[in-house]
Amino acid sequence: MIGYYISLAMRSLRGTPILSALMIAAIAVGVGASMTVLTLNYMMSQNALEHKDSVLYAVQLDSWDPNQAADTANEIPWQLTYPDAIALLRSDIPTRQVAMHRFGFTVNIDESELRPFTANTRVTTRDFFSLFDVPFEYGGTWNKEADTAAVQSVVLSKETNDKLFGGENSVGKIVKLNGEPFTVIGVLKHWNPSPKIYDLNNNPFADSEELYIPFGLHRKFEIYSWGNTNGWTSRTAEGAEGYERFLLGEHVWIQYWVELDNAEQREAYEQFLTGHIHQQKEQGRFERPLKFALSPPSEWLVLNEVLENDNRVLGWASLAFLLVCVINAVALLLAKFLRKAPEAGVRRALGASRNAIFTQHLIESSCIGVLGGLFGIILALAGLTGIRVLAMGQADQIAAMNWEMMLAAVGLAILASILAGLYPAWRISRTNPSVYLKTQ
Amino acid sequence: MLKMQNIRKSYRTDTIETHALRDFSLEVNEGEFVSVTGPSGSGKTTFLNIAGLLETPTGGQYLLDGQEVGNLSDSERSRLRNEKIGFIFQGFNLIPDLNLFDNIDVPLRYRGFNAKERRRRIEKSLEQVGLSARAKHLPAQLSGGQQQRVAIARALAGEPRFLLADEPTGNLDSLMARQVMELLEFINEWGTTIVMVTHDPELARRAQRNIQIVDGQVSDLRQTIAQPEAAIA
Ligand SMILES: Nc1ncnc2c1ncn2[C@@H]1O[C@H](COP(=O)(O)OP(=O)(O)O)[C@@H](O)[C@H]1O
Ligand SMILES: [Mg+2]
Numbered sequence: 249m250i251g252y253y254i255s256l257a258m259r260s261l262r263g264t265p266i267l268s269a270l271m272i273a274a275i276a277v278g279v280g281a282s283m284t285v286l287t288l289n290y291m292m293s294q295n296a297l298e299h300k301d302s303v304l305y306a307v308q309l310d311s312w313d314p315n316q317a318a319d320t321a322n323e324i325p326w327q328l329t330y331p332d333a334i335a336l337l338r339s340d341i342p343t344r345q346v347a348m349h350r351f352g353f354t355v356n357i358d359e360s361e362l363r364p365f366t367a368n369t370r371v372t373t374r375d376f377f378s379l380f381d382v383p384f385e386y387g388g389t390w391n392k393e394a395d396t397a398a399v400q401s402v403v404l405s406k407e408t409n410d411k412l413f414g415g416e417n418s419v420g421k422i423v424k425l426n427g428e429p430f431t432v433i434g435v436l437k438h439w440n441p442s443p444k445i446y447d448l449n450n451n452p453f454a455d456s457e458e459l460y461i462p463f464g465l466h467r468k469f470e471i472y473s474w475g476n477t478n479g480w481t482s483r484t485a486e487g488a489e490g491y492e493r494f495l496l497g498e499h500v501w502i503q504y505w506v507e508l509d510n511a512e513q514r515e516a517y518e519q520f521l522t523g524h525i526h527q528q529k530e531q532g533r534f535e536r537p538l539k540f541a542l543s544p545p546s547e548w549l550v551l552n553e554v555l556e557n558d559n560r561v562l563g564w565a566s567l568a569f570l571l572v573c574v575i576n577a578v579a580l581l582l583a584k585f586l587r588k589a590p591e592a593g594v595r596r597a598l599g600a601s602r603n604a605i606f607t608q609h610l611i612e613s614s615c616i617g618v619l620g621g622l623f624g625i626i627l628a629l630a631g632l633t634g635i636r637v638l639a640m641g642q643a644d645q646i647a648a649m650n651w652e653m654m655l656a657a658v659g660l661a662i663l664a665s666i667l668a669g670l671y672p673a674w675r676i677s678r679t680n681p682s683v684y685l686k687t688q
Numbered sequence: 689m690l691k692m693q694n695i696r697k698s699y700r701t702d703t704i705e706t707h708a709l710r711d712f713s714l715e716v717n718e719g720e721f722v723s724v725t726g727p728s729g730s731g732k733t734t735f736l737n738i739a740g741l742l743e744t745p746t747g748g749q750y751l752l753d754g755q756e757v758g759n760l761s762d763s764e765r766s767r768l769r770n771e772k773i774g775f776i777f778q779g780f781n782l783i784p785d786l787n788l789f790d791n792i793d794v795p796l797r798y799r800g801f802n803a804k805e806r807r808r809r810i811e812k813s814l815e816q817v818g819l820s821a822r823a824k825h826l827p828a829q830l831s832g833g834q835q836q837r838v839a840i841a842r843a844l845a846g847e848p849r850f851l852l853a854d855e856p857t858g859n860l861d862s863l864m865a866r867q868v869m870e871l872l873e874f875i876n877e878w879g880t881t882i883v884m885v886t887h888d889p890e891l892a893r894r895a896q897r898n899i900q901i902v903d904g905q906v907s908d909l910r911q912t913i914a915q916p917e918a919a920i921a
Pocket of ligand 1: 683699700706707708726727728729730731732733734735
């Protein structure tokens with residue numbers, strides 16, 4: 249019977265092409281607009297580390313200006329100073345911990361046609377890969393000693409390995425970074441979480457880094473940060489000169505994460521942080537009231553306002569717009585169904601029950617929904633393409649629809665059209681057929 | 689077959705109440721061909737609609753095939769209508785955007801027959817009304833008399849035992865009217881009970897029995913001589 253109703257619906261839609269096109273357009277425009285916004289919001293609210301939400305924490309310490317709180321959501325700087333990071337790394341309480349920041353190298357390999365190129369680089373301690381579940385294709389991470397001593401090892405992203413070595417196992421090969429030889433010790437599988445949860449300070453929707461090098465190389469290569477570096481005082485690292493003055497200074501540029509597997513571990517670590525801050529206070533640092541924060545990934549995303557409030561409002565506005573489109577579709581459907589009421593009367597006389605008439609008309613409106621949904625997806629894809637073009641590469645990862653969102657679009661369209669069809673279908677099924685069977 | 693006792697039907701609008709049928713009692717036996725006449729607005733259509741389970745009476749008792757139908761649900765009434773009753777209207781009431789085949793298909797769909805059985809019945813009933821060659825035509829491509837024959841084919845496809853016709857010849861010229869009447873008489877001979885509302889006294893006389901409705905009541909039961917064959921000749 250469903251098949252019969254669908255064929256009747258298609259025939260009916262073809263019978264009034266302009267009205268049908270209007271109804272399909274109403275649903276398509278509503279679905280297209282709301283799916284464009286909802287897709288952005290959905291992609292922005294992804295949490296690649298959701299499965300580790302109960303054990304991973306971003307660490308913040310309030311080492312900021314005694315006269316003015318840091319300008320962040322929780323009034324603690326997002327990042328740590330280098331000396332604090334080094335001090336925290338000495339703790340053996342966390343199961344794993346990572347100190348890191350963004351950097352960049354010029355890359356080339358000897359005897360290669362490939363022109364040198366600049367590669368985004370992550371300078372990090374060795375636990376980065378296990379802490380954030382980064383998968384290796386070949387090799388693995390460096391030894392513990394490389395976190396403190398200058399060991400010229402490098403881990404390549406899949407994309408970099410494809411570019412440099414055509415995707416083959418390059419472990420043991422030499423890559424030149426800023427002209428210095430580095431030994432490849434690992435190659436990653438494709439890995440590109442969006443938002444880039446482990447580094448939200450520098451564009452949360454940027455791609456993952458192309459190279460990863462050990463944290464012990466700072467002094468040897470005089471590595472600065474390619475990410476945000478924020479300071480509040482000029483009295484900094486007194487007595488130190490040149491690079492040492494930068495490294496030991498009071499500005500924040502190191503991102504810090506720990507893995508704490510249970511409540512006891514977390515409590516112990518909080519005590520450790522408290523102790524560290526007290527100790528620093530004695531040396532004249534940390535002049536603000538004692539404050540630190542351990543934020544799991546989900547909270548970290550909220551704190552960093554990856555999904556801005558404006559986007560939320562826009563999400564609701566787009567649904568309100570869809571509602572307006574649905575109301576339009578209700579009016580059009582009602583007009584159409586009432587015009588076809590005599591046919592419903594004949595069907596009743598020939599044995600159709602009220603339920604049969606109701607179902608037939610609801611299926612007709614669902615067909616409009618399916619068609620509206622398909623056109624809505626096309627409109628949403630066009631909208632997202634427009635956003636990608638306008639954002640010039642900054643939004644490639646978020647302004648993209650996956651299968652789930654496409655299914656959601658069709659689902660939303662069917663839901664909208666069923667809502668739009670309920671009242672007209674009910675009206676037509678309750679009408680007394682004899683009214684329409686009178687002699688004309 | 690059909691037994692109505694003290695049926696009442698009133699229509700209430702904001703201002704007035706119309707009594708379309710009052711203390712309406714009538715019995716129609718299996719196999720009969722009954723014609724119904726009466727002035728316009730006297731309640732003939734209302735009677736047919738109640739008989740065909742399209743409307744519910746305000747009061748009284750209606751037995752169809754011995755079954756009290758007053759308390760049935762809409763879907764039960766619809767099923768009875770689908771299985772036992774065929775309707776023919778003055779305005780033919782074919783569905784304009786369905787071809788003849790699909791028009792006749794409508795009651796069979798609600799009956800739940802499979803595709804093969806539906807096709808068999810559609811072809812058979814088109815043949816009965818002499819329109820087999822036109823199965824793929826739309827109603828608008830046919831003359832009035834042909835359209836009414838399609839409507840009859842549609843009413844017959846489900847093999848109903850009871851055919852209700854509301855002025856089936858009212859929109860037809862006398863030649864076509866006679867053809868339709870002959871078709872109905874033929875159907876009746878094969879055992880289908882027919883109740884036909886008509887304004888045409890000649891056609892009314894050709895039925896086995898004629899009843900007259902005046903002011904919502906059966907006014908005068910007078911037996912006509914049952915001689916349809918003679919009338920055709
Ligand atoms: N749906 C309705 N609403 C109000 N009054 C109605 C309705 N249907 C019929 N009537 C009234 O009931 C009476 C009988 O109508 P009807 O059965 O159609 O008469 P007939 O078919 O004999 O011409 C008329 O007065 C008519 O106006
Ligand atoms: Mg009438």
